[in-house]
Amino acid sequence: MNDFYDMIYEVVRQIPKGRVTSYGAIAKYLGSAQSSRMVGWAMNNSHSQKPYVPAHRVVNRLGQLSGAHHFPPPGMEAMLKKEGIKVKKETIVHFDKVFWDPEKELKV
DNA sequence: CTGTTGACTGCTG
DNA sequence: TCAGCAGCCAACA
Known part of the structure; x- marks a missing residue:
């Protein structure tokens, strides 16, 4: 597979439990902030990826589960709640506290 | 081959 | 402050 996608999956997997990140953060970390x-x-x-990719930990910059409709059951919100993240309807509560920045944490 | 859509973000009105 | 438009890259019809 391509390195670009591989990077994304890898970063997403590095997201600690109970934490989330945004597409822009990952994109920026990859150097494609505009993409x-x-x-x-x-x-x-990511559904085709062998190692499970916790895509449920990836949301838009607003902390909204924009991809929840695309996520398989039991549901993105349910999984996030299971992780200890408070989710109100389609939005993550205390998103700022659970936000995980790859550039800041994974920064080498 | 061209055109449209999309799990987004940032700026402008 | 809230709402709308444009930009970006890739895949699908």
Whole structure:
């Protein structure tokens, strides 16, 4: 597979439990901050990835579960709640506290 | 081959 | 402050 997608999946897997990140953060970490859509597209393809990709920990910059409709059961919100993240309807509560920035944490 | 859509973000009105 | 438009890259019809 391509390194670009691989990077995305890898970063997403590095997201600690109870934490989340945004497409823009990943895109920026990859150097394609303007191509945040590609991150979303990669997530769409993440279903084909062998190692499970916790795509439920990836949301838009508003902390909204924009991809919840695309996520398989039991549901993105349910999984996030299971992780200890408070989710109100389609939005993550205290998103700022659970936000995980790859550039800041994974920064080498 | 061209055109449209999309798990997004940022700026402008 | 809230709402709308444009930009970006890739896949699908």
